[in-house]
Amino acid sequence: MRAEPPTGSLAGHYAGPVTRLSAYAVDAFVIVATYGLMLSLITFVWQLVSRRDLELPASDTLVWLIGLGIWTFLYFAASWGLVAKTVGMAVVGIRVVGRDGGELTARRGLVRAMAFPLSFLLFGLGFVGIVVGRERRALHDVIAHTTVVYDWDARSARLRLLTRRAAEA
Amino acid sequence: AGLRAAIGLGKAGADVALKVLDQSPVGDAAGSLADRLEPAAERGRRQRQATAEEVEAVMGRVVDDVVEVLDLNGIIQQVDVNAIVERVDVNEVVGRVDIDDIISRVDVDGIVRRTEVGTLIVQSTGGIVTQVLDFVRSLGVSLDTVAERVVDRILHHGRPRPVAPVLLAGSAADVVESGPSLPAPSERSA
Numbered sequence: 001m002r003a004e005p006p007t008g009s010l011a012g013h014y015a016g017p018v019t020r021l022s023a024y025a026v027d028a029f030v031i032v033a034t035y036g037l038m039l040s041l042i043t044f045v046w047q048l049v050s051r052r053d054l055e056l057p058a059s060d061t062l063v064w065l066i067g068l069g070i071w072t073f074l075y076f077a078a079s080w081g082l083v084a085k086t087v088g089m090a091v092v093g094i095r096v097v098g099r100d101g102g103e104l105t106a107r108r109g110l111v112r113a114m115a116f117p118l119s120f121l122l123f124g125l126g127f128v129g130i131v132v133g134r135e136r137r138a139l140h141d142v143i144a145h146t147t148v149v150y151d152w153d154a155r156s157a158r159l160r161l162l163t164r165r166a167a168e169a
Numbered sequence: 170a171g172l173r174a175a176i177g178l179g180k181a182g183a184d185v186a187l188k189v190l191d192q193s194p195v196g197d198a199a200g201s202l203a204d205r206l207e208p209a210a211e212r213g214r215r216q217r218q219a220t221a222e223e224v225e226a227v228m229g230r231v232v233d234d235v236v237e238v239l240d241l242n243g244i245i246q247q248v249d250v251n252a253i254v255e256r257v258d259v260n261e262v263v264g265r266v267d268i269d270d271i272i273s274r275v276d277v278d279g280i281v282r283r284t285e286v287g288t289l290i291v292q293s294t295g296g297i298v299t300q301v302l303d304f305v306r307s308l309g310v311s312l313d314t315v316a317e318r319v320v321d322r323i324l325h326h327g328r329p330r331p332v333a334p335v336l337l338a339g340s341a342a343d344v345v346e347s348g349p350s351l352p353a354p355s356e357r358s359a
Contacts, residue, residue: 005307012337016313022305093306101334132320134330147334154310157303162278164300 005157010150012101014136015094017127020148026088027075035071073113080109085151093152099135099145112144 039056046054056064079086084104085095096104096112119126119139126139137147190196321329331338 018312019309101336
């Protein structure tokens with residue numbers, strides 16, 4: 001197993017489970033980080049405007065978790081609905097498309113965000129389809145008629161790598 | 170069969186006749202005549218050979234002189250090359266060429282190394298961030314490939330699954346089998 005870009009362009013091919021999991025991991029970090037930043041910003045603005053301290057719910061409270069859940073839903077709904085990819089997906093080079101490969105509509109992106117939590121039910125069984133399915137679709141993909149494909153030109157990356165090696169040699 | 174039999178009979182008859190003639194005074198006369206004519210025949214053969222050699226030598230010199238005298242450029246200029254080319258079916262000629270085979274023999278990596286194309290690509294695509302992204306994505310793809318092969322071998326008995334959705338597939342082999350749940354064309358966004 002090597003970390004060299006493959007020789008062919010993979011753009012449009014179904015994204016695999018490792019890449020999608022990596023994207024979710026990056027998204028989880030971004031969501032928590034931005035949630036914390038947003039709370040800090042709210043506190044700062046409140047203090048600036050009202051000149052009083054604002055005590056936000058602690059991170060182990062239900063209110064905090066509900067807020068995080070709402071923020072997570074907004075994050076995914078806006079990302080998929082507007083640009084068909086999240087920050088994590090952009091980093092690893094994948095995007096959401098319709099089941100037939102067509103562009104993702106805003107409505108379908110919203111449905112996908114609403115169905116996303118269902119995949120976590122029953123210990124994440126909803127994600128098994130990404131590994132074993134013919135079209136590599138999770139439960140929320142099936143509900144929203146979507147799939148995830150690579151959005152990355154591996155061929156250009158390979159050319160860049162070869163050129164760097166030639167320059168170093 | 171009858172014809173063959175007749176031919177065979179004729180040959181046998183001729184053999185017998187020749188043997189009879191050889192034994193007769195006619196045969197003796199024919200033999201002495203042949204002996205007298207033999208030297209003349211020999212002279213004729215030698216004369217024919219000498220003539221052939223002389224003709225060959227003359228022809229060789231003639232051809233050389235003719236070629237020197239001939240203005241080949243002038244002759245070629247009089248030839249309507251366009252008319253000849255128009256008669257050639259270029260599409261058929263190209264159709265017989267295996268383009269894929271030629272392209273597969275091209276060492277693209279070698280071209281990139283030997284030319285400035287790669288330098289242009291590197292200069293136009295940024296530095297360390299691009300390298301990190303390329304590495305992360307390549308690693309993900311490698312691991313995906315390993316997982317795909319394991320699943321294909323265990324669950325799909327070695328039969329490869331489609332690699333892309335129908336609209337993004339590059340060949341018929343990549344096409345996904347369509348099902349009743351596929352959205353109608355009117356549902357797809359522009």
